[in-house]
Amino acid sequence: MVPKLADSEEIAVRAAIHGRRRRRRLVQWSLGIASVIFVVGVYDAITHLPGSNPAIVPPLHDIAGSAGSLIAAGTLPSAAAASLETVAMGYAIGCSLGILIGSLRGWFRIMGYLLDPIIDSLRPVPALAYIPLVILWVGIGEDARVLVISVAAFLSCVVSVSAGMREVPVVYVEAARTMGASRARVFWTVAIPASVPYIFTGLRVAVGAAWGTLVAAELIAAQNGLGFLLEAGQQFLETSQVMTSLVTIGVLGFLMDAILRVLQGRVARWAPVDSGT
Amino acid sequence: MAENSRMPVSLNVGVGEPSVPSEVTLEARNICHYFLPVKARRALLVIDGVSLTIARGTFTAIVGASGCGKSTLLRIFAGLVSPSKGEVLLDGEVTRGPDPRKGMVFQEDSVFPWLTVQKNVEYGLRARGRKGDVVRAEATRWIQAVGLEGFGEAYPRELSGGMRKRADLARVYATNPEVLLMDEPFGALDALTREALQADLLNLWQELRKTVVFVTHDLDEAAYLADVVVFMSPRPGRVTAILPVPLGRPRSPRIRTSPEFFALTRRFREQFGYAELGGSRALAGEAGTP
Ligand SMILES: Nc1ncnc2c1ncn2[C@@H]1O[C@H](COP(=O)(O)OP(=O)(O)O)[C@@H](O)[C@H]1O
Ligand SMILES: [Mg+2]
Numbered sequence: 001m002v003p004k005l006a007d008s009e010e011i012a013v014r015a016a017i018h019g020r021r022r023r024r025r026l027v028q029w030s031l032g033i034a035s036v037i038f039v040v041g042v043y044d045a046i047t048h049l050p051g052s053n054p055a056i057v058p059p060l061h062d063i064a065g066s067a068g069s070l071i072a073a074g075t076l077p078s079a080a081a082a083s084l085e086t087v088a089m090g091y092a093i094g095c096s097l098g099i100l101i102g103s104l105r106g107w108f109r110i111m112g113y114l115l116d117p118i119i120d121s122l123r124p125v126p127a128l129a130y131i132p133l134v135i136l137w138v139g140i141g142e143d144a145r146v147l148v149i150s151v152a153a154f155l156s157c158v159v160s161v162s163a164g165m166r167e168v169p170v171v172y173v174e175a176a177r178t179m180g181a182s183r184a185r186v187f188w189t190v191a192i193p194a195s196v197p198y199i200f201t202g203l204r205v206a207v208g209a210a211w212g213t214l215v216a217a218e219l220i221a222a223q224n225g226l227g228f229l230l231e232a233g234q235q236f237l238e239t240s241q242v243m244t245s246l247v248t249i250g251v252l253g254f255l256m257d258a259i260l261r262v263l264q265g266r267v268a269r270w271a272p273v274d275s276g277t
Numbered sequence: 278m279a280e281n282s283r284m285p286v287s288l289n290v291g292v293g294e295p296s297v298p299s300e301v302t303l304e305a306r307n308i309c310h311y312f313l314p315v316k317a318r319r320a321l322l323v324i325d326g327v328s329l330t331i332a333r334g335t336f337t338a339i340v341g342a343s344g345c346g347k348s349t350l351l352r353i354f355a356g357l358v359s360p361s362k363g364e365v366l367l368d369g370e371v372t373r374g375p376d377p378r379k380g381m382v383f384q385e386d387s388v389f390p391w392l393t394v395q396k397n398v399e400y401g402l403r404a405r406g407r408k409g410d411v412v413r414a415e416a417t418r419w420i421q422a423v424g425l426e427g428f429g430e431a432y433p434r435e436l437s438g439g440m441r442k443r444a445d446l447a448r449v450y451a452t453n454p455e456v457l458l459m460d461e462p463f464g465a466l467d468a469l470t471r472e473a474l475q476a477d478l479l480n481l482w483q484e485l486r487k488t489v490v491f492v493t494h495d496l497d498e499a500a501y502l503a504d505v506v507v508f509m510s511p512r513p514g515r516v517t518a519i520l521p522v523p524l525g526r527p528r529s530p531r532i533r534t535s536p537e538f539f540a541l542t543r544r545f546r547e548q549f550g551y552a553e554l555g556g557s558r559a560l561a562g563e564a565g566t567p
Contacts, residue, residue: 169385171383171385171386171387172387172389174352174355174357174381174383174387175381175383175387175389175448176400176404177357177374177375178355178356178357178375178379178380178381179380179400179401179404179448179449179452180375180377180401180404180405180452181400181404182404185404189400189404190389193389193391193392194389194391196391268391269432270390270391270392270432270433270434271390271391
């Protein structure tokens with residue numbers, strides 16, 4: 001029934017399609033790299049302006065030197081590892097709860113009635129505002145940081161997940177019901193898959209929230225981690241160290257987002273991913 | 278290719294001779310339905326006292342202008358909406374919700390975009406608790422029957438509108454309902470694809486003799502497919518006439534260019550009053566809340 005191409009034609013057609021995709025990806029990468037180089041270049045130009053203070057606006061080679069020695073001394077890798085571990089824990093806890101609670105309150109009206117007032121009144125409170133309370137309850141330590149990050153990840157994830165559940169087109173539910181699906185089956189086989197793109201949006205927003213909160217939590221209470229490094233850099237007027245920490249946080253966040261994007265492409269092949277490829 | 282292929286009429290689904298034609302299967306008793314539009318002070322009467330009896334194994338078309346409540350009526354038949362007044366009976370039993378004996382094809386695109394065609398067609402079978410290779414084989418058979426062979430692993434967004442509708446049909450046929458409710462299934466398709474799908478549907482119906490309730494606003498479609506045509510007035514929807522279609526069976530697409538067919542559709546148009554009113558009644562139905 002499907003008309004088949006001759007092998008030679010098939011190869012030509014594939015090559016053309018793959019070529020187009022490759023060219024698009026090439027343009028994407030080149031532009032992305034170009035824009036990063038541009039920003040770095042502008043920064044470099046600023047450091048060369050007459051009267052710019054290298055202690056405040058360190059030139060690129062100072063930052064590179066600082067990064068090099070921080071890496072050589074093992075300070076940066078250990079800080080990054082510590083932060084990554086904390087973020088990963090908090091993010092995993094927060095997002096799991098976010099998906100669970102978000103889908104229940106978004107899908108089952110009764111759960112919405114029960115949970116909406118609580119979640120909607122927690123939401124405007126920034127996760128950082130819980131730090132004093134968390135410190136009082138569990139003390140200053142890893143637990144406190146994980147807890148605060150969980151709250152941040154949860155709050156940004158839950159909103160998107162329940163929005164996705166509420167956006168599921170009614171006709172899909174009706175179709176499933178007339179085909180004999182029970183309400184529970186509709187939840188698992190219609191509501192969840194239909195809102196996968198929204199779930200990923202929630203997960204990606206939560207990456208930013210988790211890192212933001214981590215740094216703030218480490219600024220206040222940590223002996224290790226990127227936030228601690230940042231804070232120490234400021235106290236000892238090591239602006240290069242501040243810059244190095246900032247860039248590291250940015251790169252780690254970017255990588256987490258990239259992983260999620262790839263995952264989304266895999267899990268939701270049926271829905272085109274918004275950006276890239 | 279798949280757009281214009283005919284369904285092979287070689288399905289050995291176990292439906293024997295059509296049962297006694299006069300046997301009633303679906304019955305609507307004095308159905309009224311109101312909506313409360315967001316910005317209106319008064320409830321909007323959409324369906325006003327519709328009573329119908331639909332005989333087993335017949336093909337009934339319901340025609341009416343857009344907005345006259347056809348989709349709402351079909352959702353009520355399906356048990357998805359409970360009417361403000363009145364009741365729907367299937368084999369003498371009052372409908373209280375969706376029922377595995379009633380399948381529905383929706384006006385909107387309702388094939389699940391997150392499942393492949395194969396998984397879409399398997400969906401209803403699995404929802405009924407069937408498992409394993411049987412399900413896969415059954416789905417494959419229906420995919421072939423609607424002319425989508427080779428597209429089982431495609432996702433809906435990789436198909437044309439007509440192919441998606443075919444997948445939708447396969448999905449409903451696979452659940453083998455007693456009554457098929459179809460809401461303008463071909464309304465969104467181009468004329469050629471629509472005619473191909475109509476012919477395929479007719480072949481399949483000839484084979485299976487399901488009870489079909491087919492909503493449309495296309496009088497030619499109604500005349501070509503149905504045994505009986507139910508006319509509805511613009512909102513509020515009432516039954517204004519029930520006319521038989523005196524065309525023999527089986528019908529080939531050629532019948533559509535015959536003089537009897539023209540005479541019949543002309544009769545239908547007069548029934549609607551288009552000739553005198555120049556379609557203004559249809560437009561009245563299209564407008565928003567009165
Ligand atoms: N959920 C709803 N709320 C309010 N009004 C509705 C709703 N659904 C449909 N209607 C109104 O009911 C009327 C009939 O709709 P529908 O059954 O979709 O008509 P048809 O299928 O014949 O075009 C329309 O005028 C529409 O405005
Ligand atoms: Mg409609």
